[in-house]
Amino acid sequence: MSTPSLLILPGDGIGPEVMAEVRKVIDWFGAKRDLAFDVSEDLVGGAAYDAHGVPLSDETMEKAQQVDAVLLGAVGGPQYDDLDFSVKPERGLLRLRKEMDLFSNLRPAQCFDALADFSSLKRDVVSGLDIMIVRELTSGVYFGEPRGIMTEGNERVGINTQRYTESEIARVARSAFELAKRRDNRVCSMEKANVMESGILWREVVQKVHDEEYPDVELSHMYADAGGMQLCRWPKQFDVIVTDNLFGDLLSDVAAMLTGSLGMLPSASLGAPMANGRPKALYEPVHGSAPDIAGQGKANPTACILSFAMALRYSFDLGAEADRLEAAVEQVLAQGVRTADLMQAEGDTPASTAEMGDAIIAALDASL
Ligand code: NAD
Numbered sequence: 562m563s564t565p566s567l568l569i570l571p572g573d574g575i576g577p578e579v580m581a582e583v584r585k586v587i588d589w590f591g592a593k594r595d596l597a598f599d600v601s602e603d604l605v606g607g608a609a610y611d612a613h614g615v616p617l618s619d620e621t622m623e624k625a626q627q628v629d630a631v632l633l634g635a636v637g638g639p640q641y642d643d644l645d646f647s648v649k650p651e652r653g654l655l656r657l658r659k660e661m662d663l664f665s666n667l668r669p670a671q672c673f674d675a676l677a678d679f680s681s682l683k684r685d686v687v688s689g690l691d692i693m694i695v696r697e698l699t700s701g702v703y704f705g706e707p708r709g710i711m712t713e714g715n716e717r718v719g720i721n722t723q724r725y726t727e728s729e730i731a732r733v734a735r736s737a738f739e740l741a742k743r744r745d746n747r748v749c750s751m752e753k754a755n756v757m758e759s760g761i762l763w764r765e766v767v768q769k770v771h772d773e774e775y776p777d778v779e780l781s782h783m784y785a786d787a788g789g790m791q792l793c794r795w796p797k798q799f800d801v802i803v804t805d806n807l808f809g810d811l812l813s814d815v816a817a818m819l820t821g822s823l824g825m826l827p828s829a830s831l832g833a834p835m836a837n838g839r840p841k842a843l844y845e846p847v848h849g850s851a852p853d854i855a856g857q858g859k860a861n862p863t864a865c866i867l868s869f870a871m872a873l874r875y876s877f878d879l880g881a882e883a884d885r886l887e888a889a890v891e892q893v894l895a896q897g898v899r900t901a902d903l904m905q906a907e908g909d910t911p912a913s914t915a916e917m918g919d920a921i922i923a924a925l926d927a928s929l
Contacts, residue, residue, distance in 0.1 A: 572636040605657075730767065751803070796816065893921050
């Protein structure tokens, strides 16, 4: 097979800082595991606007369509706040998601034991937590028509439309079932079939895909509001949760907070399989460009490094190497290495972005 290709888009703010640590990890896999990646790097967001007047050039978009996976840092910053909506940094990211048709957004909520006390929930509720929320990303109420603010009689009315086709539901359901097969083989689908027709259709289609294609995966259904409650009550009951765009937006943020810091959370957005069988894929940390700490060496690079671990697992079928990288992160945390966002006691000296990256490399070395 040809060398797997990776397009790196560091972006703005802390994006380039955390991505520099990912580059160390990529180089480590090349040098120590004989896993070479064909890596190219380009601009996105404000950095692309500064260079080209657009937040994502056509050339970069074209490259993103051709590589096996895209790894993005973060976009945005206060210096771009007054730009026209059409060229704001976030539009670069939205263009990537839209044109690559990345309909399946994977947000893991994994609680490393060493960080269990960072959660707002009790240690025994979150310790060892490892769930995956699959959010439909390209349809639903954020995109449905009609939409807008209209005038009816003598008052205004705000309208958004929840709309899902059977094929849109079926493809994200398949994505969830495929994931479950690599994990604990359980999917819980969440909607509001009690009050929404789109929820009734969602439930029917997920059940049909299950019965016809994945009968061996355990499937349950839950109303999304009850799901939110259960996520806070006993999240370990779940393995994979699949849900629509709006509920997924909310539930994945709830799940994120179970695990502590924003600096720890990776994500993946997957699309249809390409000719080589790999899904179109964009990997990125959940956090933004953190302008308040940019350029100070304070950013936690772990979320971006764990996003690369997801790329190893889901784009390159290197699950054992992804396990190795995640175990290295776990070990570094267990050793007490902490960036500033993970500090609890006043007076402790935090690790810098580069020191955190170096500690992860040392743990990778120790894994050999
Ligand atoms: P943010 O995620 O950038 O920051 C929120 C808080 O978390 C800040 O205090 C920040 O210092 C901290 N933080 C975030 N990542 C961290 C890390 N890796 N290590 C340590 N601390 C970290 O969100 P925001 O402040 O609301 O937005 C800042 C900019 O980022 C805005 O321009 C926003 O539009 C953009 N943004 C981009 C993305 C993206 O690129 N996917 C996502 C969210 C926000």
